Amino acid sequence: MKIIADLCIVPMGVGASVSRYIREVRDIIDASGLSYEMHPNGTNIEGEMAAVTATVEACCAKLHDMGVGRIFCTMSFSTRNDKHQTMADKLASLA
Amino acid sequence: MKIIADLCIVPMGVGASVSRYIREVRDIIDASGLSYEMHPNGTNIEGEMAAVTATVEACCAKLHDMGVGRIFCTMSFSTRNDKHQTMADKLASLA
Amino acid sequence: MKIIADLCIVPMGVGASVSRYIREVRDIIDASGLSYEMHPNGTNIEGEMAAVTATVEACCAKLHDMGVGRIFCTMSFSTRNDKHQTMADKLASLA
Amino acid sequence: MKIIADLCIVPMGVGASVSRYIREVRDIIDASGLSYEMHPNGTNIEGEMAAVTATVEACCAKLHDMGVGRIFCTMSFSTRNDKHQTMADKLASLA
Numbered sequence: 001m002k003i004i005a006d007l008c009i010v011p012m013g014v015g016a017s018v019s020r021y022i023r024e025v026r027d028i029i030d031a032s033g034l035s036y037e038m039h040p041n042g043t044n045i046e047g048e049m050a051a052v053t054a055t056v057e058a059c060c061a062k063l064h065d066m067g068v069g070r071i072f073c074t075m076s077f078s079t080r081n082d083k084h085q086t087m088a089d090k091l092a093s094l095a
Numbered sequence: 096m097k098i099i100a101d102l103c104i105v106p107m108g109v110g111a112s113v114s115r116y117i118r119e120v121r122d123i124i125d126a127s128g129l130s131y132e133m134h135p136n137g138t139n140i141e142g143e144m145a146a147v148t149a150t151v152e153a154c155c156a157k158l159h160d161m162g163v164g165r166i167f168c169t170m171s172f173s174t175r176n177d178k179h180q181t182m183a184d185k186l187a188s189l190a
Numbered sequence: 191m192k193i194i195a196d197l198c199i200v201p202m203g204v205g206a207s208v209s210r211y212i213r214e215v216r217d218i219i220d221a222s223g224l225s226y227e228m229h230p231n232g233t234n235i236e237g238e239m240a241a242v243t244a245t246v247e248a249c250c251a252k253l254h255d256m257g258v259g260r261i262f263c264t265m266s267f268s269t270r271n272d273k274h275q276t277m278a279d280k281l282a283s284l285a
Numbered sequence: 286m287k288i289i290a291d292l293c294i295v296p297m298g299v300g301a302s303v304s305r306y307i308r309e310v311r312d313i314i315d316a317s318g319l320s321y322e323m324h325p326n327g328t329n330i331e332g333e334m335a336a337v338t339a340t341v342e343a344c345c346a347k348l349h350d351m352g353v354g355r356i357f358c359t360m361s362f363s364t365r366n367d368k369h370q371t372m373a374d375k376l377a378s379l380a
Contacts (some may be wrong), residue, residue, distance in 0.1 A: 001152055006291065006326035008361060009125030016203040016260035018369045021376040026379060038379065039324045041291035041361065042373035049155075054150040057096055060144075060174050069177035069326065070206035072198075074361055075170050076262055076293060076326065079155050082301045085324035093304040094323065101196065101231035103198060103266060111272045111355035114283040121284060133227045133272035133284065135277035136266065138328040148342075165301035167293075168357055171231065171264055177206045182230035188209040189216060190226065191342055239345075243338040247286055250364050260368030265360050269345050272354035
């Protein structure tokens with residue numbers, strides 16, 4: 001099932017500045033081959049649900065390996081079977 | 096990776112009353128064997144991330160089969176490797 | 191506007207264990223007089239949107255006062271004007 | 286309290302295509318004077334929490350006026366008092 005997700009990964013207990021960890025997350029998402037786009041509050045990702053969630057799990061596993069003891073993660077997504085729609089289509093529909 | 100998730104599945108375009116669909120979601124979650132608990136705004140589920148996300152995908156697939164053309168879903172979760180913690184442990188820690 | 195919200199407040203940078211902070215959050219919500227119910231992944235709150243969000247802001251302000259430099263917060267909510275519905279009604283509709 | 290929020294407003298029961306409603310939401314946010322940026326899964330907004338939440342409430346009220354009987358809304362945000370940070374700063378810290 002194809003989804004368009006908005007993902008936010010929050011490392012807990014490692015200080016208020018977390019950009020070091022988010023750069024690792026970005027690298028893993030980038031290597032996944034999934035279509036994505038970072039924004040100030042998260043990352044939009046598009047792809048098969050199993051591929052997206054496996055990538056999210058890989059990101060969390062990497063942060064644990066880096067010493068992050070606890071991670072909070074939000075993922076909201078939509079799926080539709082009434083028509084094909086990409087992230088670009090969603091924005092274009094508002095023009 | 097074990098996660099404790101808060102899940103909310105929102106069927107779009109099928110009227111304001113969606114309890115018929117949420118009952119189906121509950122039945123699929125119940126049949127998954129995962130530990131879960133419904134609350135007024137969603138469902139808490141606990142288990143391996145791959146099992147939880149496969150169950151969420153099964154719920155969405157079922158709603159599409161029932162004629163829901165578009166679904167919005169939120170899933171927030173936490174994972175920790177500093178200690179083992181269940182949903183019950185989380186509430187108990189506040190007592 | 192009346193809303194039924196699911197709230198999760200995540201203190202960042204203060205260690206993996208945050209129950210000390212969540213107890214403060216609970217006390218502030220309790221003192222607000224709003225109808226609420228904690229669950230393993232957050233707190234459901236019901237009331238006028240301005241009252242709910244003022245309470246959430248008071249919780250965040252308290253955590254900052256306690257030394258939490260950064261806070262991540264999720265609040266999902268629903269509002270409907272087609273009928274009156276409480277948190278209890280939502281669960282009852284699934285029976 | 287200044288927040289940087291990621292907002293998603295989901296009109297329920299009015300069909301799978303909701304761009305007509307999201308354009309109204311955009312107009313209300315635009316008129317608020319708050320700094321914002323739409324992305325494929327939502328809108329990032331920056332400002333005082335009371336101003337942001339009043340704007341979100343105005344959006345929901347408008348949709349109800351347009352005949353949307355039920356609305357689901359997600360708002361995740363962060364607040365920090367350890368340093369001043371804008372949406373642009375957040376993205377820049379990843380470069």
